[in-house]
Amino acid sequence: MTDITIKITDRNGTLHEVLVPTDMAMNIMEVIRSYELAPEGTIGICGGMAMCASCQCYIKSDHELPEMGSDEDLMLAEAFYVEDNSRLSCQIPITVKLNGLEIELAPES
Numbered sequence: 001m002t003d004i005t006i007k008i009t010d011r012n013g014t015l016h017e018v019l020v021p022t023d024m025a026m027n028i029m030e031v032i033r034s035y036e037l038a039p040e041g042t043i044g045i046c047g048g049m050a051m052c053a054s055c056q057c058y059i060k061s062d063h064e065l066p067e068m069g070s071d072e073d074l075m076l077a078e079a080f081y082v083e084d085n086s087r088l089s090c091q092i093p094i095t096v097k098l099n100g101l102e103i104e105l106a107p108e109s
Contacts, residue, residue, distance in 0.1 A: 053079035
């Protein structure tokens with residue numbers, strides 16, 4: 001089992017450095033929910049199916065991420081507060097390569 005560190009800035013501007021296991025097939029949204037870094041019912045409303053943008057985040061580090069799929073791209077095209085570095089955290093699986101990743105949660109829409 002390998003744990004990685006991810007830095008997550010919540011919607012209040014507080015930085016959280018969290019340890020995340022890489023052997024549980026989790027995604028970033030699930031990490032945010034498990035550490036309760038956003039109020040319940042405000043993130044991952046669709047359950048991680050890229051059908052809402054409640055888990056939108058801004059990628060702050062230069063990590064290589066999986067290519068954005070068409071569902072994610074279409075959802076971000078309709079979302080609020082979208083920036084060039086926006087991604088849906090439910091579409092980013094946890095891997096060893098994400099060690100040190102820095103993200104910021106987008107404002108709640």
